[in-house]
Amino acid sequence: xxxxxxxxxxxxxxxxxxxxxxVLDVREAPELRAASVQPGPFQLQSIPMNDxxxxxxRLDPDKxxxxxxxxxxxxxxxxxxxxxxxxxxxxxxxxxxxxWSQERDxxxxxx
Numbered sequence: 361x362x363x364x365x366x367x368x369x370x371x372x373x374x375x376x377x378x379x380x381x382x383v384l385d386v387r388e389a390p391e392l393r394a395a396s397v398q399p400g401p402f403q404l405q406s407i408p409m410n411d412x413x414x415x416x417x418r419l420d421p422d423k424x425x426x427x428x429x430x431x432x433x434x435x436x437x438x439x440x441x442x443x444x445x446x447x448x449x450x451x452x453x454x455x456x457x458x459x460w461s462q463e464r465d466x467x468x469x470x471x
Contacts, residue, residue, distance in 0.1 A: 362439045363451035365426060367464040370453065371401055374424055377449045381424040386412065386438045387457070391430060395457055395469045402426075409434045412441060424449040430471075431456040 365373045374381035381402045385392065386409040397404065407415045409429070419425065425447060427435035436452040443450045453460070461468040 362436065362443060364454040365451045366454050367460040370426060370464070373426065373451060374402055377424040381426060382419070383428055383453070384419070384425050384435075384438065385428045385457075386435055387429050391457075391471070394471045395461070397428070397457065397460055397465065397468060409438055412438050416445065419447070421445075421447045424451070426451040426453050428453045428460070429456045431458055 363373065370383075379401070383397065383402050383404050385397070385404065385406040387406075388408050392406060405418065407418065419442070425442060427439040427442070427450070429435035432452055432454050435456060439450045439452045455463070457468060458470055461470045
C-alpha cells in the first residue's frame with residue numbers, strides 16, 4: 361500500500377522513514393515553470409511521469425521518495441510504479457502542488 365501524505369505532514373513522514381528523503385516532482389516542464397517547490401529538509405528531483413521508467417537509475421531505491429504532481433493522480437501512479445520496481449519507501453503527496461500551496465507554502469502559485 362502507498363502512503364498518502366499531506367504536504368503539511370511531509371517532514372514528519374520523512375523523519376519517520378530515516379530522513380534524507382526525496383520529493384520527486386513528476387509534472388511536465390510547463391507546469392514546473394508555473395509553480396515549483398523549493399528543496400527543504402529533503403532533496404528535490406524532477407522527472408516527468410512518462411520519463412520515470414527510463415530514468416529509474418537517477419533515483420536511489422533506499423531513500424524515502426514522496427511523489428508530487430498537480431493534484432495527486434499522476435504522482436500516485438508513479439509511486440505505485442516505484443514500489444512495484446523495488447523502491448522500499450514510497451509515498452504520494454496527497455493533493456499535489458495545489459495542496460502544497462494551501463497547506464505548506466502559500467508563495468507557490470496555484471494553477
